[in-house]
Amino acid sequence: MKPIRTFVVGALLACLSASFAQTVNVYSNNPGGDAFTWSGNNPDGFQAIGNSGWYYANVRNGSTVGIDNSRNDTLMTNSNGSVHFQMPDTGTNPTGKADVEYYGWNVADPGSFLTSAGLGTLGNLTSFSYDWYKDPASTTSSATAPSLRLILRDSSGGFHYLVYEDYTNNGGSSVSGTWVHDSVTANSQLWLTHDGGNGSEHDNSLSQWMGGTGFDSAINSGTTVMGISMGVGSGWNGAFNGWADNITIGFNGQNTQYKFETVPAPTWFVLPGLLLAFAILKSRPKA
Secondary structure, eight states: OOEEOOOOOOOOOOOOSSEEEEEEEEEEEEETOEEEOOSSSSSEEEEEEEESSSSEEETTTTTTEEEEEOOOOTTTSSSOOOEEEEEEOOOSSSEEEEEEEEEEEEEEEEHHHHHHSEEEGGGGEEEEEEEEEEEETTTTTTTTEEEEEEEETTTTTOOEEEEOOOOHHHTTTTSSSSSSEEEEOOTTTEEEEETSSEEEEEEHHHHHHHHTTSSSSTTSOEEEEEEEEEEEEESSOEEEEEEEEEEEEEEETEEEEEEEEEEEEOOHHHHHHHHHHHHHHHHOHHH
């Protein structure tokens, strides 16, 4: 039995059937899968995933992220891919990291971060969930697993991540060797980064953040959700190998499910077969 972790649903975030739902397939850049790596630290590696609005982002110090079919999400039907995160052991003072992110603004125009309507507001968030898998051969601590994040813009234009991590909500360790589904609810504990990473406050519930009663009152129901982030690393000791898929986010009961799939390899035998069939038909004598 594969673990599916859920929590008691609070009044601000109900896990009810959505009145509207759509599924979006995010395909790898190459047939059969892809992998993006970056050896530097400043700037970090960044690559678009087609025209999907998703990007491989914040990739550093030899880490790799891509969409492949090396371990498909068994919690979904008809899955032929997932996001694959690989982070090498870089020794003391580790800086390895790899993310996949969706942006609700035009990244080619930095000013649009301040003017875009984004995806919705934090107060209107009604669902947020994902699936993940950790390879038992990973040598990072038992707490580590891919994290799920909201990219936020506060009323002053400040940039933040609001971060859900499995270990914070599940007793201090994350299982390995099986697919896990995690749902963010009103009672889930999330922590905040300022300006994408400068300082953090831990362990306020989503309902507290929504109500403006978290550590930073600039985060409240009116805060704009600008995008989605999922990834691994940043200060993790050891090597990590893992996968993630099936991100669902909803506002006002309207859900969007993102499935990460590989572009099928071309089937070169199809065209010759069609040409042969056409030649046979042409060669048949007319009645």
